[in-house]
Amino acid sequence: MSDIYEDPGVLAEYLLFHYGTAEEILPPDVAWPEGMLRALDFAVRTTFHFSKHHTGRGLDLGCAVGRSTYEMSSSCSHVIGIDFSQAFIDAANTLREGKTVDYVRRDEGHLATGLTAKLPEGLDLTKVSFLQGDAMALPGDIGAFDRVHAANLICRLTDPVLLLERIPALVNPGGELVLATPCTWLEGFTAPEKWPSGDTLAWLQGHLGGAFDLVKRADEPFLIRETARKFQWTRSMLTVWRRR
Ligand SMILES: C[S@@+](CC[C@H](N)C(=O)[O-])C[C@H]1O[C@@H](n2cnc3c(N)ncnc32)[C@H](O)[C@@H]1O
Numbered sequence: 507m508s509d510i511y512e513d514p515g516v517l518a519e520y521l522l523f524h525y526g527t528a529e530e531i532l533p534p535d536v537a538w539p540e541g542m543l544r545a546l547d548f549a550v551r552t553t554f555h556f557s558k559h560h561t562g563r564g565l566d567l568g569c570a571v572g573r574s575t576y577e578m579s580s581s582c583s584h585v586i587g588i589d590f591s592q593a594f595i596d597a598a599n600t601l602r603e604g605k606t607v608d609y610v611r612r613d614e615g616h617l618a619t620g621l622t623a624k625l626p627e628g629l630d631l632t633k634v635s636f637l638q639g640d641a642m643a644l645p646g647d648i649g650a651f652d653r654v655h656a657a658n659l660i661c662r663l664t665d666p667v668l669l670l671e672r673i674p675a676l677v678n679p680g681g682e683l684v685l686a687t688p689c690t691w692l693e694g695f696t697a698p699e700k701w702p703s704g705d706t707l708a709w710l711q712g713h714l715g716g717a718f719d720l721v722k723r724a725d726e727p728f729l730i731r732e733t734a735r736k737f738q739w740t741r742s743m744l745t746v747w748r749r750r
């Protein structure tokens with residue numbers, strides 16, 4: 507499995523991606539294209555696709571530094587965030603302790619800016635926990651959830667079908683699954699023989715359609731700042747599924 511997500515530079519990019527303000531990501535002295543501004547706050551926006559009512563347990567797979575996990579906690583009784591990266595889980599847990607996390611935003615060459623990640627006000631931190639773990643080999647006793655969120659995870663797994671086969675048992679009847687994927691299948695993460703043979707949506711329907719109804723499909727853009735002039739500006743395909 508790739509250890510890119512243990513890299514301190516990538517950790518800093520994800521802290522900025524999840525917790526950076528609009529001004530920290532896109533400083534206002536530049537006339538940024540409107541589409542880049544609309545791509546901010548991805549980790550918050552994906553959670554808006556769940557129903558609005560309060561519910562029971564939530565699970566955020568591939569939670570990275572935890573922003574979506576925290577967002578889900580405002581309408582779940584408890585949310586578990588799981589990520590393979592120990593560095594990401596350590597940062598998410600430091601925030602859960604009510605502390606802040608300092609990091610360095612790369613600007614160019616040797617130029618960098620010190621920033622601090624902090625949680626939004628008003629969260630009940632007792633409703634959130636984080637685990638380092640493998641989404642393809644989840645603990646047998648993890649139980650079932652009313653909401654499962656997996657954003658930009660599936661095309662980073664070495665064997666995504668292992669997760670798709672486990673998902674029906676993870677979601678309670680009537681529960682919701684939000685899956686987002688930019689469909690960026692790359693050999694560095696997933697061997698080509700494990701990629702969908704055709705269209706990713708049809709492949710998801712083939713694996714999930716027996717246990718879930720597809721209730722919504724949307725596109726959600728996201729923006730990851732690498733330097734002051736270099737960004738990953740990507741469109742994730744988001745699907746919402748209801749467990750039968
Ligand atoms: C592209 S990032 C997306 C993170 C976050 N959900 C977001 O949307 O910003 C992929 C995440 O999946 C995690 N990941 C990769 N393989 C994993 C696995 N087998 N089990 C759990 N997490 C994994 C990585 O550590 C990383 O945090």
